[in-house]
Amino acid sequence: MKTYTVKSPDLKPEWHVIDASGRILGRLASEVAVLLLGKHKPIYTPHLNTGDFVVVTNAAKVRVTGKKAQQKVYYRHSGYPGGLRSTTFNKMMETHPTRAIEYAVKGMLPKNRLGRDMLKRLKVYSGDTHPHQAQVRKPTEGGAS
Secondary structure (H helix, E strand, O other), X not given: OOOOOOOHHXXXXXXXXXXXXXXXXXXXXXXXXXXXXXXXXOOOOOOOOOOOEEEEEOHHHOEOOOOHHHHOEEEEEOOOOOOEEEEEXXXXXXHOHHHHXXXXXXXXXXXXXXXXXXXXXXXXXXXXXXXXXXXXXXXXXXXXX
């Protein structure tokens, strides 16, 4: 018995379209992270990018539970003294609705070159249209294909 090792020609990424309207942010992000990692495939290999492309539409309609809309805070730092900036979830959804999903998924991916490569396969759009119709074979409504 020999252990099967997946090779680059065997990697054929698919495209998944997920509608985020009415979905909870964390549950949606974990579903997207599994698709980006490739853990839903039998050829999953931790050191290779075996994941698929994921297109998330209606990012502006994603929701959170409890008081997270007012209490969840996103931080960033300019690198200068006193340069800490914070934004609440409500303000983030008003200004940049796609970033909330991107940040949630980014936190669930590996923190290395491979994770950054996986994140490039995530496409998030605030509306219900996207420019990837040619790549997508069959869109799935409200879930992964």
